Every structure is written in structure tokens, then in C-alpha cells.
Amino acid sequence: MAFNIGGLVGLIVFYLITLATGLWASRKSKKETRENPSEVAIVGNRNMNFWVGLFTATATWVGGAYVNGTAEIVYLPSRGLVWVQAPAGFALALLIGGLFFVNPMRSKNYLTMMDPIQEAYGNMMGSLLFIPPLIADVFWFAAVLASLGATMKVILDIQGYLAIIISACTVILYTLLGGLYSVAYTDVIQLVFIMASLWICIPFAMTNFATESISYTVAHNVFQAPWVGKIETQDIGRWLDDFLYLVLGAIPWQTYFQRILSASSTKQARLISYFSGMGCFMLAIPSVLIGAVAASTDWNQTRYGLPTPNDRGESALILPLVLRYLCPTYVSIGGLGAIAAAVMSSGDSALLSASSMFAHNIYRKILRKKATEKDVLWVMRASMVVFGALAAALAFYSHSIYDLWFLGGELVYTLLFPQLCCALFIPHTNTYGSAAGFFFGFLLRLLAGESSLKIPPLICYPGCSLVDGVYVQRFPFKTVTMLVGLLTIISVSYLAAFVFKRNLLPHKWDVCHLIKDDSVFVSLPQREKQMDVQKIENDELMENNSNSAL
Structure with a gap:
């Protein structure tokens, strides 16, 4: 396909609409009280409209990786629908968050999820525990930018770096100017565009002459293994580990708490959490159908030809490939707009999340405790530029960025989730327990190895095997690491309190x-x-x- 000027123009128009919406929302943020400008930027002065809050909470999770990754997993012959865990996982995560985490976070008017951790364990542990979510947010933004770059290359036949640079600059600009208000109102536009564009593509893809009925291929081996997939007995532990990682590991993210803390009441915050989970689940349906269509397509009858996307190692691009080869050009451009909207809706959230925690929890609470509100706001803006530029630079290394992002998310799950639970729900845990849990959990995760990065394990859990020259852990070791960290925090905290209170150790050792x-x-x-x-x-x-x- 030749360079598509019309498609590029249409995409630029969409970007301009998004930027204009962000700039308009930034004017709204300036009309709010000027007494706490950092609070306005971080949590929207805690008076976010319910429907806007619902749309932005949903759009935060429905990102480029979510839309593309769901279609890819359904299409892969070795995976299939039963391995699509994110929709149900995120829905359960948001339900659990609404039931248990909304009230304790809002009752003390926290600004970020790091506040209760710093309050319980001090600034030193707060600065250490800030590292995993920072890494995860930056790599998350980089991953979705890389996804968009690859998609534009497939559909518009332009270089991916242009998409990465333009998208990053647009997101940085409107997030920098308007904070949460700009992010929330642009998310409304982006979510509507995602829903409309992807659903429009479905009928064209399903009725293409090269595509067999997905209801027939669900149980028949036509072009490849049935797209429903199956879970082998030896993979049950790995499936369960990934599912728990998505359910519990999706909670300790500033992007989530930023939404529930910005609601005007605790009741609204709970409802936003519940309904956004339902929205995430429903918005996975178009991607599931597109993945099923791809698995039901005779690619030899299309201009793509043989070998298949799976044989060429292009399974990660299955959604844009379906849009390009199974849909008319104007429809595929609309689908590209949906992916661009999904990327920006997740990218701005990650950018705001990382900069909020750095400005509030690191700069104001550690580096400069007498900083003014204006100082904090400017540091927040500067960090947006730095983190955004770093993510854009990392996006060019798309082959490894997804693995690094996934690993960053694992660190949030295994290290941060138990710390947050202890700080909120388990009284009298202290800095000794927090430090022991952090270092012991990190050591366990490191010794388990990482197959995607070809790091061999030093601890081989039951079921660990060598697959294509790489060791794969099939035991639910991530969840075990998280639970060990949780128990370590509790046990060491109470042990330290006991030995010092009973004078079993001299008080001078109580650092x-x-x-x-x-x-x-x-x-x-x-x-x-x-x-x-x-x-x-x-x-x-x-x-x-x-x-x-x-």
C-alpha cells in the first residue's frame, strides 16, 4: 500500500481535536481555587463530574496494549480466548478496589497511593517503593507508543517514529497544561472514538470473502487451532499466577487511585470503580472478535499472502493487519484512530501518575519540604517532560519494551501491593518490616529469573522446564513472592517491636x-x-x- 495522505490528514485532525479538548479543559482547571494548584492538577480538586470520572477510569485501562494484546492472544494458536485474562482480571480488580480500598484512601484525603506508605514507613522506604511504579508507568507509556508506531506503519505505510514523536508531544502538552482535568476530558473523546471505530470495523472484517464463520472455526481446525484455545494441565499454575497478577496487581497503581480520589464523594468513587470495571470488560469484545476473525481467515486469499502472521512473527500486529487487509481503506483508518485514542488515553494517565508521585511524594516530602504549591506544580510539569521524553526514546526499542513493561508491572504486584495492604489494613507494621519485605521480595523475584529477558532462574520452582533454550516457570511464583513479602512485613514488624520493647536489643540499635x-x-x-x-x-x-x- 502506498503512502496514505488522506489517512494521515484524518489522523492529524483527530489529534487536533484531542489537543483542543485538552487545552479547553486546562482553562477549566485554572478557574478552580488557586489555593492548592497541585491538588487541582493531581486529583481535580476532588470534585470531578461522575460521568467524566467514569469515562476516564475506563479509558485508563483500555489502552493500546489492551486493545492490541487481546486480539493477539485470541489469534495465537498456542493461546486463544481462554488466555485472555485482562478483561475479567481488570473487572475484578476494580470491584475489589471499590469494596476495600476506596474508603481508607479517601477518609484521610490522600493525594497519591504513596501517601499511606510514607505515613506508615517513612520517607526512605517511600523513595524506594516509588521506583517500581515509576518504572512501570514509563515503560507502560513507551509500550503503547511503540504499539501505535507499529500500527501506523502497517496501515498508513509511514515510519513509526513519526507516530511516536507526534503522539508523545501531544500527550505531554495537554497533560502539562491541564493536569487531571485535561486527561479526564480528553479520555471522554478518546473512549467514544474507541467504541465507535472498532465496532464499525467488525462487520467488514467478518464478512470478508477470505474469512470463515467464527462460530464454525470455534470448534474446528480449519486454518489453525480453534481460537477458543485450551489450558494444558502443566500450565494451570502459570494461568492462575497471571490471573491473580492482573486482579491484585492492577490495584496498586496511581492511575487508579487518581480517579477514585478525584470523585466528589466516596459513594461516587465506589460507583466509578465498579462501573469502569464493567466498561473494561465490554470494551474487550471488539478485540476478541477481531482476533477470532484473524484465526478464521485464509491469509493466502488476501493481499498479505503466505506465510501467515503467526509464521512471520507478526502476531502482535494482528489487529492492524485485519484492519488493513480485511477492511476497506476508510474503515481501517477509523480503526487506526481508535488505536491512537487508546494509546493517548493510557499514555496521559501514566505520565500524570509518575509526575504526580514524584512532585508530591519525592520533591515536596523529601527533597524540599518547604516547597510552595507553585514550586510543586512546576516540578510536576518538568517531570512530565522528562518522563515523556524518556518513554518516547524507549518506544523505539519496541522488541523488548513490552517485556520490560510487564516486568515493571510484576514488581508493582510483588513489592508494592503487600506494602500498600499493610499500610492501610494491618496496624503496627513498621519500617523494619517494610524494608525486610521489600528486599526479600525483590531477591525472590530476581532469583526466579525472567524467560522473556532470557535470565536463567537460580530458584527452579516445581514445573520449571527448558523450552526453546529458555527456562519457563509454570509454578505461580509471582503470587508466592507477593505472599512471602506480605508475611515478611508483618512478622518482622512485630518481631522488631517485641525485641525493642522488651529490651532484648539495646535502644541504640533502633535506627x-x-x-x-x-x-x-x-x-x-x-x-x-x-x-x-x-x-x-x-x-x-x-x-x-x-x-x-x-
């Missing part, structure tokens, strides 16, 4: 200041807060003395 000299328990964060208050009082006293002397 985290669990107790005072009078044996009254004081956590490290409380100690830090006391020191900060004392420092501020001393500074004010010195300033008053100077003024008196003058």
Missing part, C-alpha cells in the same frame, strides 16, 4: 526510632514529622530573632 527512651512506641514517620515541625519552629524563631535585632 528507625520505633521507641523513645520511655519505651513509648513512636514510628519513624512520626519521628520525621516531629523533626520537621521542630525544624520549622527553629527557623521561625531564628527569623523572629533576626527581625527583632534589626
Whole structure:
């Protein structure tokens, strides 16, 4: 296919509409109270409209990786529909989040998910635990940018780097200017476009002359294995591990908490969480149908020819390939717009998430505790540019970016989820337990190896086997690592409190200041807060003395 000028023009128009919406929303954010501009940027001043909140929460999860990845898994002969876990996993995650996490997070008016962790375990642990979500957010943005670049190359026959640069600049600009307001209102436009564009493509793809009925191929081996797929006995542990990773690992993300913390009430926050889970599940249906169509297509009858996408190693591009070779050109361009919308709806959320935590939890609470609201806002904007540029640069390495993003998500699940649960629900856990859980969990995950990065395991769990020269862990080791980390936090916390309270260890060894000299328990964060208050009082006293002397 030759260079498609009309398609490029249409895509540029869509980008301009998105940018205009973001700029309009940024004007709305400026009309809000100027007393807490960072709070307006991070959580929309906690008065987000219910429907806007619902759309932005749904669009956050329905990203480019979600749309493309669902179609790819359904199409793959070795996987199939039974391995499409994200729709049900995300739906359950948002249900659990609404039931258990909304109330404790909103009751104390937190701004980010790192706030309760810093409050419970101190700034040092907060800075360490900030690393996994930062890595995951940056690689997430890079992954969806790489996905869009590959899609544009297939449909419009243009270089992917143009799509990456244009998309990154657009997202950075409107997110920088309007914060959560710009992200939320552009998500509304993007989600509507995703739903409309993908559903329009379905009838054309299903009625193409080269495609067999998907209801027939669901049980018959026509062009490849049936697209429903199956789970082998030896893969049950791996399937369960991935599913629990999606359910529980989808909760400790700032992109999720940013939405529920921006709602105007706890009731609305819960409803947003519940209904956005339903929306994620429903929006997977078009991608599932497209993957089933691809598995039911005789590619030799299309201009794509043989070998098949799976044989060429292009399964990750199955959605744009279906749009290009099984749909009219104008329809495929609409589908490309849907993918672009999905990319931006996830990219802006990841960008805002990382910059919010850095500006609020690292800069304001650690690096510069006397920073003004304006300082925090400018640091937040600067970090958006830095993280966005880093993600765009990483997007050019698309062959490994998905593996790195998935690994970053695993670190969030295995390291951050138990820390957040302990900080919110288990009283009297302390910095000793948090540090032990972090390092022990990280060590266990490292020793398990990583097949996608060809890192051999030093711990071979039951079912570990060599497949095509790479060791594959079939045991649910990610969930085991998470549970071990959780138990380590609890046990070490209570053990440390016991030995210091009973004077089994000298108080001078109590580097985290669990107790005072009078044996009254004081956590490290409380100690830090006391020191900060004392420092501020001393500074004010010195300033008053100077003024008196003058």
C-alpha cells in the first residue's frame, strides 16, 4: 500500500481535536481555587463530574496494549480466548478496589497511593517503593507508543517514529497544561472514538470473502487451532499466577487511585470503580472478535499472502493487519484512530501518575519540604517532560519494551501491593518490616529469573522446564513472592517491636526510632514529622530573632 495522505490528514485532525479538548479543559482547571494548584492538577480538586470520572477510569485501562494484546492472544494458536485474562482480571480488580480500598484512601484525603506508605514507613522506604511504579508507568507509556508506531506503519505505510514523536508531544502538552482535568476530558473523546471505530470495523472484517464463520472455526481446525484455545494441565499454575497478577496487581497503581480520589464523594468513587470495571470488560469484545476473525481467515486469499502472521512473527500486529487487509481503506483508518485514542488515553494517565508521585511524594516530602504549591506544580510539569521524553526514546526499542513493561508491572504486584495492604489494613507494621519485605521480595523475584529477558532462574520452582533454550516457570511464583513479602512485613514488624520493647536489643540499635527512651512506641514517620515541625519552629524563631535585632 502506498503512502496514505488522506489517512494521515484524518489522523492529524483527530489529534487536533484531542489537543483542543485538552487545552479547553486546562482553562477549566485554572478557574478552580488557586489555593492548592497541585491538588487541582493531581486529583481535580476532588470534585470531578461522575460521568467524566467514569469515562476516564475506563479509558485508563483500555489502552493500546489492551486493545492490541487481546486480539493477539485470541489469534495465537498456542493461546486463544481462554488466555485472555485482562478483561475479567481488570473487572475484578476494580470491584475489589471499590469494596476495600476506596474508603481508607479517601477518609484521610490522600493525594497519591504513596501517601499511606510514607505515613506508615517513612520517607526512605517511600523513595524506594516509588521506583517500581515509576518504572512501570514509563515503560507502560513507551509500550503503547511503540504499539501505535507499529500500527501506523502497517496501515498508513509511514515510519513509526513519526507516530511516536507526534503522539508523545501531544500527550505531554495537554497533560502539562491541564493536569487531571485535561486527561479526564480528553479520555471522554478518546473512549467514544474507541467504541465507535472498532465496532464499525467488525462487520467488514467478518464478512470478508477470505474469512470463515467464527462460530464454525470455534470448534474446528480449519486454518489453525480453534481460537477458543485450551489450558494444558502443566500450565494451570502459570494461568492462575497471571490471573491473580492482573486482579491484585492492577490495584496498586496511581492511575487508579487518581480517579477514585478525584470523585466528589466516596459513594461516587465506589460507583466509578465498579462501573469502569464493567466498561473494561465490554470494551474487550471488539478485540476478541477481531482476533477470532484473524484465526478464521485464509491469509493466502488476501493481499498479505503466505506465510501467515503467526509464521512471520507478526502476531502482535494482528489487529492492524485485519484492519488493513480485511477492511476497506476508510474503515481501517477509523480503526487506526481508535488505536491512537487508546494509546493517548493510557499514555496521559501514566505520565500524570509518575509526575504526580514524584512532585508530591519525592520533591515536596523529601527533597524540599518547604516547597510552595507553585514550586510543586512546576516540578510536576518538568517531570512530565522528562518522563515523556524518556518513554518516547524507549518506544523505539519496541522488541523488548513490552517485556520490560510487564516486568515493571510484576514488581508493582510483588513489592508494592503487600506494602500498600499493610499500610492501610494491618496496624503496627513498621519500617523494619517494610524494608525486610521489600528486599526479600525483590531477591525472590530476581532469583526466579525472567524467560522473556532470557535470565536463567537460580530458584527452579516445581514445573520449571527448558523450552526453546529458555527456562519457563509454570509454578505461580509471582503470587508466592507477593505472599512471602506480605508475611515478611508483618512478622518482622512485630518481631522488631517485641525485641525493642522488651529490651532484648539495646535502644541504640533502633535506627528507625520505633521507641523513645520511655519505651513509648513512636514510628519513624512520626519521628520525621516531629523533626520537621521542630525544624520549622527553629527557623521561625531564628527569623523572629533576626527581625527583632534589626
